Amino acid sequence: MTTKRILVCDDEGGILAIAQLGLQMQEGWEIITASCGKEAIAIAETEQPDVVVLDVMMPDIDGPATLDLLRANPSTQSIPVIFLTAKTRNAEYRQLMHLPVAGIIAKPFNPLTLGSKIAEILGW
Secondary structure, three states: OOOOEEEEEOOOHHHHHHHHHHHHHHHOOEEEEEOOHHHHHHHHHHHOOOEEEEEOOOOOOOHHHHHHHHHHOOOOOOOOEEEEEOOOOHHHHHHHHOOOOOEEEEOOOOOOOHHHHHHHHHOO
16 A cells, blocks of 8 residues: 655644644654645645645635635646634534535544544545
8 A cells, every 4th residue: 555645734833743743653644744825735736645634724825715726726636635624613614515625624633533534534
C-alpha cells in the first residue's frame, strides 16, 4: 500500500503541529502543511496530495474561497477536500455541507483519531 500524502492547511501553528504529529504517528502518512489558502493552492498544484484538509476560517482567503479556487484549477479540481472547522452550529454546518467537499471534521479534534476520520470520509 502506498503512503498517503495529506496537505493540512490552517492558520494556527498549533493546530498544524498537532494534526501533523497525530497523522504521522497514527497513520504513517506524509504530511505537508500550509498556513494560508494561497500557500495551500500553490502546494496542491505542485505536490498533488491525496487530500486537502482545509481550515474554514483563515485571514487571507477563507476555506470556502480556497475550495472554489482549487475546484476552478484543472490540476487540483479532483483532489478531495475535507473542511476542518470550529463552526459547528447547525446553520453554519449545513452551509458548509452544500459545498463540494468530501466531509467536515469539527475542531477541536482528537489527533489520535484524526487519521481514522479522514480515512472513513474518503473510504480508504
